[in-house]
Amino acid sequence: MFNVCPGLDHLYPSLGLAWALRNAGHEVVVATSGVSVAAAANAGLAVRDVSPGADFASIFPRTGSNEDRARLMRERGMAMTESLETPDVILEKFSRVSDLMLDGTLSLAREWQPDLIVYSRLQGTALIAARALGVPAVEHGFSFLREGNLPRRFLPYLAPLYERTGTPVELPEVTALYFAPDYMMHGEGEGLTMCSVPFHGGGTVPDWAVEPKRRPRICVTLGTVVPHVTGASSLTKVLDAAAETDAEFVLALGDNPDLGGAELPSNVRVVGWTALNMMLWQCDAIIHHAGCATTLASAHAGIPQLALPQGADNWINAALIERTGLGLSRESEDVDAGLLNTLLHDEGLRASARAASAALAKEPGPDQLVARLVTLAERK
Known part of the structure; x- marks a missing residue:
């Protein structure tokens, strides 16, 4: 099961691996929401909308002017550049994304019984579902940044979600996957490495x-x-x-x-x-x-x-x-x-x-x- 945040920048990097598994004869289902549902379906994969109608925009509101939003983006970006870590404010926001997607993801996981859950970084429902089912999880990166401690940093923000589902507040077995060669990567952390397959959707060539x-x-x-x-x-x-x-x-x-x-x-x-x-x-x-x-x-x-x-x-x-x-x-x-x-x-x-x-x-x-x-x- 691929458990992906509702954003094309989270989905597209994982599709090369999803199709590699399909081509090798394995069953793959994508658990996601928002714009990623149609995009995964258009890529030829089985997909389940785990939170139809969820208001993700309220978590990332467009408040203030374009200039105000640009300034905030730059401030957070510079902070990440200095620390080589995802800021806490982003972990908090994506815990709220995970809250909206949790029930549907866990329901699908319990019914479908995956042997492995591959998830886009910051998709916390995968950690809960993998721990609940006792299966390994693979964190599929979508940046040039290694963050070996990210699941551990994310865990306190996800604790209420674990507790709501009766799941012990513990990480499953997590393996990091980096989708760029080692010489391109920054930060600390160990994991598997592969070369990405560029994909931004299909369409008619103009x-x-x-x-x-x-x-x-x-x-x-x-x-x-x-x-x-x-x-x-x-x-x-x-x-x-x-x-x-x-x-x-x-x-x-x-x-x-x-x-x-x-x-x-x-x-x-x-x-x-x-x-x-x-x-x-x-x-x-x-x-x-x-x-x-x-x-x-x-x-x-x-x-x-x-x-x-x-x-x-x-x-x-x-x-x-x-x-x-x-x-x-x-x-x-x-x-x-x-x-x-x-x-x-x-x-x-x-x-x-x-x-x-x-x-x-x-x-x-x-x-x-x-x-x-x-x-x-x-x-x-």
């Missing part, structure tokens, strides 16, 4: 993506969370510089992006929701928020990256992008046409990005991990 390019193409994205929380005001300097750059810009901010009334240059193409893994093969570079999944997908594509950190673990990831030769890291206000031309035309940067892609291609994929997970399940 006409413009298969037509011959007339000039270089740069993808611009802020992931699935930032546009919803703070809008796209951080891209003002990018859009200004785009008007002075001989390239096509594909603005991939989801449907109905909040551009703050900005007037777009003629060389900027706005697209609705488009799976990133379908787009990058036709791009020459990417500008993004330094989200982990976006960073890895771009690294696999072998194109130079410009990271503009926004919050959460973005500064950790942005530092990694520069350290491993994947691209550049700057603050949003520092973007100009000169920087964009460097991103597109610096041969050293392009060669480094291609070399990183080749190195990633040699890393073991999720199929190489199946036997290890089966061994864990057989020990229950």
Whole structure:
């Protein structure tokens, strides 16, 4: 059973492993909620909405202005960068997410009787269900951060949920799984390692993506969370510089992006929701928020990256992008046409990005991990 928080940034990193298990002949069910339900179903997996109608928005309210929310994101992100730990306020919020998902998850687990529970980091219901059933749990990471003590830190926030279900307030057997090579990881902790399979959903490839390019193409994205929380005001300097750059810009901010009334240059193409893994093969570079999944997908594509950190673990990831030769890291206000031309035309940067892609291609994929997970399940 895959037990995943209601967010695409939590679901998508785990789908490569889910399909590796299916391809090896194992039964897989996804226990999740919110937008992740349809996304898991569209990926061809059996899925159960364990908390239909739950009000997750009340846990992460959009209060204050876009600027206020952006400032809060940055403060929390800088705190995580300094400590290399998920802040306590996030653990408290995700304990509330877990509370909403607990009854449905535990009901499914007791009926379906999984031999192993794989869960997205911060999904506390999996720890309770695994302890209640006496099966191992695998924490599937979705960042470049090892946090070997995270389950132990999370436990006090989950204690009322354990008690509500009559489950001893104890951790099950937990194994950490990191979905990036060891040389990309930060922090302390031991666990299994595999190479990610970039996935951002399926869809129809648009006409413009298969037509011959007339000039270089740069993808611009802020992931699935930032546009919803703070809008796209951080891209003002990018859009200004785009008007002075001989390239096509594909603005991939989801449907109905909040551009703050900005007037777009003629060389900027706005697209609705488009799976990133379908787009990058036709791009020459990417500008993004330094989200982990976006960073890895771009690294696999072998194109130079410009990271503009926004919050959460973005500064950790942005530092990694520069350290491993994947691209550049700057603050949003520092973007100009000169920087964009460097991103597109610096041969050293392009060669480094291609070399990183080749190195990633040699890393073991999720199929190489199946036997290890089966061994864990057989020990229950």
